[in-house]
Amino acid sequence: DTAVSQTPKYLVTQMGNDKSIKCEQNLGHDTMYWYKQDSKKFLKIMFSYNNKELIINETVPNRFSPKSPDKAHLNLHINSLELGDSAVYFCASSRAGLDTQYFGPGTRLTVL
Amino acid sequence: AQSVTQLDSQVPVFEEAPVELRCNYSSSVSVYLFWYVQYPNQGLQLLLKYLSGSTLVKGINGFEAEFNKSQTSFHLRKPSVHISDTAEYFCAVSDKPGANNLFFGTGTRLTVIP
Numbered sequence: 001d002t003a004v005s006q007t008p009k010y011l012v013t014q015m016g017n018d019k020s021i022k023c024e025q026n027l028g029h030d031t032m033y034w035y036k037q038d039s040k041k042f043l044k045i046m047f048s049y050n051n052k053e054l055i056i057n058e059t060v061p062n063r064f065s066p067k068s069p070d071k072a073h074l075n076l077h078i079n080s081l082e083l084g085d086s087a088v089y090f091c092a093s094s095r096a097g098l099d100t101q102y103f104g105p106g107t108r109l110t111v112l
Numbered sequence: 113a114q115s116v117t118q119l120d121s122q123v124p125v126f127e128e129a130p131v132e133l134r135c136n137y138s139s140s141v142s143v144y145l146f147w148y149v150q151y152p153n154q155g156l157q158l159l160l161k162y163l164s165g166s167t168l169v170k171g172i173n174g175f176e177a178e179f180n181k182s183q184t185s186f187h188l189r190k191p192s193v194h195i196s197d198t199a200e201y202f203c204a205v206s207d208k209p210g211a212n213n214l215f216f217g218t219g220t221r222l223t224v225i226p
Contacts, residue, residue: 004155041200043156043216056213090155101214103148103155 003027004104006091012110013081021076021107023091031055032074033101034066035090043090049074050096078109086111114138114205118217125193126225133188133220135177135203145186146204146214147177156202162186173197198224 004025013019025032033056034046047066048056054066063079078085091104119134137143144163148156160171167179177188186203203217 041219041221043202043219045213045215048213092156100158100161101156103157105153105155 004091004093004102006089006104006107008107009105010108010110012112014112015081015083017081018077018079019081019109020078021089021091021109023074023076023104025072025091025093025102025104027093027102029093029102030071030096031094032068033092033094034074034076035092035103037088037090037106039087047074047076081109081111083111085109114143114207114215116203116205116215116217118201118203118220120220121218122221122223124223124225127195128192130191131189131193131197131222133201133203133222135186135188135217137184137186137203137205142207144206145177145179146206147171147175147186147188148202148204148216149173150200150202150219152199159188159201193222193224195224195226197222 007022031050033048035043036046037043046060049068065077068074088106088108090106092101094101115138117136125131146161147159149159150156159175160169160177162169162179170176175190177186179186200219200221202219204214206214
């Protein structure tokens with residue numbers, strides 16, 4: 001069974017649209033994350049949720065909104081998509097503390 | 113905020129040769145260091161981590177790294193690489209235990225040549 005899964009794997013959309021990416025983990029972890037990897041492979045954290053509470057928000061535009069319906073899910077909703085949002089988005093999860101983060105396979109978002 | 117520098121964006125190496133991927137971090141009172149690997153079209157996977165204790169850390173797939181506080185480095189090494197080691201390697205640092213905020217370097221593309 002996949003530990004951290006994301007859907008969809010690929011997402012192609014027009015500027016101005018609203019889209020969501022879903023993430024689920026079956027590891028029983030308390031903390032989940034969203035990362036953005038740009039075209040130069042630079043990976044930057046966007047959000048972190050610990051037991052459904054937001055604990056990190058690294059200056060991400062408010063068009064991005066994470067939603068955690070329960071401890072096993074952390075979805076990413078993006079409003080009014082822009083060209084610069086094109087990237088690969090990774091979900092990850094871990095136990096609390098400096099534990100290993102387990103990454104999902106990524107969602108490649110292309111904004112036209 | 114913490115930061116890491118990976119000096120080499122690309123490292124080509126012949127199969128069965130040794131390799132070292134360099135990582136330097138910005139100085140802090142406490143620092144926690146990680147190496148992750150990303151195989152093509154996949155997510156990241158932890159290779160090894162340094163939290164405390166022995167400065168030589170052994171990880172999966174025959175990789176190891178040495179924490180050097182005086183040189184603020186955490187270089188990754190493998191004595192003999194395989195074709196399957198071809199991937200992107202990321203060094204990451206955190207200075208806040210419990211907050212899990214990792215700061216990643218820009219990555220080093222390791223290409224193993226047959």
